[in-house]
Amino acid sequence: MRRKILLAVSILLGVTPALAQNEPALSPKQAATVDRLIDKGLEDDRAFTIVESLTTKIGPRLGGSEAEARARDWGVETLKDLGFKNVRIETFDMPYWERVNESARIETPFPQDLKITALGNSVATPDGGLVGEIVRFRTLLDLQDAPLDGLEGKIVFVDEVMSRTQDGSGYGWAVAKRSGAANEAAKRGAAAALIRSAGTSESRTPHTGNMNYAENVTPVPVAALSNPDADLLASALSLADEPVRVSLDISVRTLAKVQSGNVIGEIPGKTDELIVIGGHLDSWDLGTGAVDDGAGIAITVAAAKLIDELPGRPTRTIRVIMWGAEEVGLVGARAYAAEHADELDKHILASESDFGAGKVWQFRTRFSEDALPKARVYQKALRRLGVGPGNNNASGGPDVMPLSQVGVPAFRLYQDGSDYFDLHHTMDDTLDKIELESLRQNVAAWAAAVYIASELEGDYR
Amino acid sequence: MRRKILLAVSILLGVTPALAQNEPALSPKQAATVDRLIDKGLEDDRAFTIVESLTTKIGPRLGGSEAEARARDWGVETLKDLGFKNVRIETFDMPYWERVNESARIETPFPQDLKITALGNSVATPDGGLVGEIVRFRTLLDLQDAPLDGLEGKIVFVDEVMSRTQDGSGYGWAVAKRSGAANEAAKRGAAAALIRSAGTSESRTPHTGNMNYAENVTPVPVAALSNPDADLLASALSLADEPVRVSLDISVRTLAKVQSGNVIGEIPGKTDELIVIGGHLDSWDLGTGAVDDGAGIAITVAAAKLIDELPGRPTRTIRVIMWGAEEVGLVGARAYAAEHADELDKHILASESDFGAGKVWQFRTRFSEDALPKARVYQKALRRLGVGPGNNNASGGPDVMPLSQVGVPAFRLYQDGSDYFDLHHTMDDTLDKIELESLRQNVAAWAAAVYIASELEGDYR
Known part of the structure; x- marks a missing residue:
């Protein structure tokens, strides 16, 4: 136990004792593949193409709206075009709210x-x-x-x-x-x-x-x-x-029940164990949803595709989910956790990219204590991208929370969000705010982490 | 002639030969006053108070609008409260245009x-x-x-x-x-x-x-x-x-004739020779007109007031003009030039502050060749503020152009406009964009330049 604590502390500090026997590790061939994935990620144009397509062809896509439905069709088409398997929409019902009109004015003095x-x-x-x-x-x-x-x-x-x-x-x-x-x-x-x-x-x-x-x-x-x-x-x-008197005029439209859905596609592995990644498909209605969360969709789809392009199947199945209706209360995430309750034990790890397109700077985990030594494998692979070690209290991202709550381990690639809240949930959330170099660094980090999650033996519970 | 050219070139380069006899210069007492004005300007809070008041109490004030009329009343009150003399509105008529509604949408695909x-x-x-x-x-x-x-x-x-x-x-x-x-x-x-x-x-x-x-x-x-x-x-x-098909819906309202006006106030001098400074009172309708041009009004009023607070009257009269209806075609400026055509020879120098609230970095002139050696006096005084020498092709500012065209000499304190066009003519032209330290540097530069213009002997024609 004392050794474990020491190890945990040293991992948090990014200082790890020399690798002991039986420590988790990648094979030399796997480590070389990680490096190749990172190289490919750093040259990736696919993520930008995906987020440009989503923000241009669909734009704002409020959870439950007709635009979100068009975005689901876009998601299915995008995943099929890229050769993802088992591409489908899992629908769910939800209440609907939309703004119709809003204005305010200082009336006096x-x-x-x-x-x-x-x-x-x-x-x-x-x-x-x-x-x-x-x-x-x-x-x-x-x-x-x-x-x-x-x-x-x-x-x-x-x-x-x-x-x-x-x-x-x-x-x-x-x-x-x-x-x-x-x-x-x-x-x-x-x-x-x-x-x-x-x-x-x-x-x-x-x-x-x-x-x-x-x-x-x-x-x-x-x-x-x-x-x-x-x-x-x-x-x-x-x-x-x-x-000081202010006038306020707000009108909204609500519906008791509309349909939304999660778009799902897979890179099938040799086993039915699952690594669940993705971003959310809906956005607020004010901007075109580029950083929140077109970028997350683009990064994770592009990363999964890089793994699909490797020779041979991954060991575990990579399931990419374009979550529906996240902004309005994690509706898609809750629906998925309920719908897939009987296969949660197959969910080895889950993570969402939902913090914009800034560079990843830290890798955080939510692993069991026994599994914590595995974090070093990820940390080592990501270090060349400027990603440092983080704590073991990670949220895996909003849509992963319902899974985390029922015990699915998670990791998160923390992005630099210094400028994120200049854009997030405003009309300024548009494509021009995404920097290609940062987006590529994200794809590289995700490809590496997801590949390790797929190939590294053992689980995280 | 050759000496003059050499001198002009050396002034442009900021390298001036040793002061010859009969070169224009301030007296030691005047030079000390300039330094004291700069010290006061760098601690000034009045300019910020003025622009806060204008943008808060009036806000957007399109040329010819009812809001611009309220701004004129604000201008009269502001100048009278500060003890300016001969405070008045000189009215003029103009056509009026305003936006009522505007929207656009990509319709297909x-x-x-x-x-x-x-x-x-x-x-x-x-x-x-x-x-x-x-x-x-x-x-x-x-x-x-x-x-x-x-x-x-x-x-x-x-x-x-x-x-x-x-x-x-x-x-x-x-x-x-x-x-x-x-x-x-x-x-x-x-x-x-x-x-x-x-x-x-x-x-x-x-x-x-x-x-x-x-x-x-x-x-x-x-x-x-x-x-x-x-x-x-x-x-x-x-x-x-x-x-790609786009729908466009724009409605506007126009009136053939409305009234606008220039607000004028003075720091009376010992003579009726005039130094004309100011900013424009109108703004575009989208923002609150803080950098364009509440700042210009605030800077020039505050600078003139610092001179008013010196012991004794200035030699020349300092006329501050809050120009009306600048944005919609220099309407106030043209009206003033026409109205004051018979006293143009009393206009020794004119200048407008109308480029935001960024720091002044250059002093430019439009002096006659004979008067050009005087530029060095200004340059020397402003150098401690980080203001460098500029050319002799200055526009004195938009509202000064009609005066320049009929021979009134001008100078301009060029401000750093690197960020100005992020704000200018948009809804983002608001008070929060003004940095107090920069505003103070402007007040200091203007107080120094206007004092020199008032006291330095000789004219610029």
Whole structure:
């Protein structure tokens, strides 16, 4: 046990003791194949072609929409054209929400428009909109600590700023205000809630994303202001010597049940053990879904295809999933986990690429303690790509979470997300933001990791 | 003559021979005052307060609009509050154009929305919009060289990319396509024209600006695509194996005659000789007009106020003009030049700040050859701010052009515009883009230059 702990610690530090007998390792031939895959990945044009095709031919593809259905057809065609096997759509039903119209304006004392976007699942304003006095809270915590009276009929404005971080952790806490603002506002009888975008962009591109109402509140509409518009509203509050009143007009359309689906294709292995990879096919409706998550689809499909092009079959089957309806609540992921509950033991490892197209900088795992020494094999292979060792608390990616929760081991190739939240969930999520060199580095890292997952003996449970 | 040429060359190179007798110079006391003004400018908070107030209290203020009228009242109040004298509005009439609605969409084969903005002065599309096949030209020159037939009923797309430059010269040629695209399209019977924005932003923030129809064409509507949307349309054209058809719907409102005006205030001098400075009060309708040109107003007002705060009156009168209706064709500038035609000889020097809030990096002049040695006095004073010597072909700024054309000498404090065209004429022209340190450097440079212009003996004609 002590040795294991030492080994785990040293792996985390990227300093590993000399390889003992019986340590997991690739054969020299396999190691050479990994290097060849990385070389090929670094020259890959297929991923860019795939994400260009998806963003151009389909563009925005909200979960449950007609555009997402066209994207599924695109996915089937793309996988078949590349020679993937067992290509199919696994459908599921879901509720549907879409924005129809949204606008906001400072009415008094300084009339001018504000750029907003409704958060996913927000209720509409009453017909003709509403007008309310703005009450600003610097953070969600300040709102949570506010008295339960005094906000009746007002518009709560949670002005909390999100931090720019490499690993995206700034988003982790910023996102709490998305549901939190509306629910705390509703509890206090406010008419509506506005939040500063849970994003880092300095453009007037407000950031959407899903929210959920608590069960015990009467839902109030909620929208995000872009960062410059949040600044503007804060300036108006500081310069005004009377209440600042804002009008808000949001209309939405909802349907109780529509169909969506996961698109699945495989590189069959010599066994029916599965390595599950992919990205999500749906996107928010504001941009064309290039970094979120056309890139993830493109990277994983291109990586799997590189393995398919090797001589001979991989040992394990590589299952690529283009997940449906991720943004609106991991609907496809939950449907898959339920549908495939009886073959979960065949799922050796799962991972999703869903953090843009920035370079991979860290390899994290969620392996059993016994399997942890295997991480070194991946780390060694990826080191030439500038990928360092990470911890063993990885999420395998949003769509892998329902699988992780029932014990499927996971890994994640962490991408540099310093600029990701300038784009993510905004109209600026477009193809031009993807850098070919970074995309290629991702393909190389994925091809290497997936090949190792397929060939390295033993499992991770 | 030879000596003058040598001197001019050496001034251009920033290498000046030892000061000869009778060379223009400040007195030691004046030189010390210049340094004190620069020190004060580098600590100035007034400029930021002014531009925050204008962008927050008024926001977008299109030439001729009701908002521009509110901005004039704001200007009068601001100048009076600061103790400027002879504060007044000089009104003029002008035609009016405003956008009402604008949208575009790829209809076939890859349906999705495109972000556009109509160019100022564009005619509307027919009721219900129009649909046409896209014909792409890489540059305006390619369109100019195209045959006069073959484009009937089509939508011309001029995809010319603008270069990012420090001095803004990339805009100089990019802007030609704004009128050029529509006029060349119209000549060829096209239904409409689209251009890639004459801006450098990677956000989906299309760039507006004024255009004018040639006399001999039937006007067709014209709009700009954001850079990412131009990329998208180009991708669609490259991936489609059938014509790409786009729908375009633009509605506008025009009025034959509305009132606008220039807001004027003065720091009275001991003489009625004038140093005319300022920025333009109007903005495009998409942003809040922070860098274009709230910053120019703020910088010049704050600089003049620093001079007002010196003990004693300046020698020459400093006239600050908040020019009206600049964006839509220098309407205020032309009105002023006409209205003040009989006192032009009292206009010793004129200059406008209208290039954002980036740091000043160069001092350019438009002096007579006899007056050119005076440039060294300015250069010497500004050098500590990182401002280098420039040529003698300066435009004094757009609103100064009508004065320059009738012989009023000018100078210009060139600002770093590397990022200016990410913001200019887009919805992203907002207060948050202004950096306090840069704004202060501008105030310091302007205070120094205007003080020298007021105190240095002799004129520049």
